[in-house]
Amino acid sequence: MNILVLNGPNLNLLGQREPAVYGRTTLAEIEAKVRERAAARGAQVDFRQTNLEGELVTWIQQAKGRFDAIVLNAAAYTHTSVALRDAIAAVGIPTIEIHLSNVHAREEFRHRSLIAPVCVGQITGFGANSYLLAVEAAVSVNAM
Ligand code: CA2
Numbered sequence: 001m002n003i004l005v006l007n008g009p010n011l012n013l014l015g016q017r018e019p020a021v022y023g024r025t026t027l028a029e030i031e032a033k034v035r036e037r038a039a040a041r042g043a044q045v046d047f048r049q050t051n052l053e054g055e056l057v058t059w060i061q062q063a064k065g066r067f068d069a070i071v072l073n074a075a076a077y078t079h080t081s082v083a084l085r086d087a088i089a090a091v092g093i094p095t096i097e098i099h100l101s102n103v104h105a106r107e108e109f110r111h112r113s114l115i116a117p118v119c120v121g122q123i124t125g126f127g128a129n130s131y132l133l134a135v136e137a138a139v140s141v142n143a144m
Pocket of ligand 1: 018099
């Protein structure tokens with residue numbers, strides 16, 4: 001199976017700032033762990049990051065027919081983006097929402113996710129392991 005892992009704004013800064021909230025692992029290190037876990041499950045991964053909302057929308061649209069599942073850390077766009085929600089709903093590819101931090105234990109504005117209702121489920125608060133749990137979720141959803 002093919003899994004598309006998408007990362008939203010500022011996640012390129014991981015490991016460099018705010019380690020108390022987001023940990024010390026860089027996005028490149030997370031990508032390496034994701035590739036390793038996916039390979040162990042017989043899956044292939046395309047791992048991307050962008051600071052642009054529209055680029056995420058385009059990548060989700062282009063995933064149709066190419067990917068079996070999407071793992072999405074939409075970062076701040078989680079809480080604001082109707083465009084991302086509409087794109088996920090439009091492509092109909094099982095999408096797993098993930099976060100490094102537990103968004104429900106943080107500021108009130110992070111409690112609301114506009115994308116959660118169109119995702120298969122949400123994994124939040126496990127640090128870099130959220131990505132590995134999402135790979136497992138993607139594989140199990142694909143086998144359903
Ligand atoms: O916990 C997560 O994974 C978040 O998606 C991260 C977003 C935040 O807006 C969401 O509410 C929860 C922020 C990503 C910013 O990442 C940084 C990494 C290092 C330094 C500064 C920001």
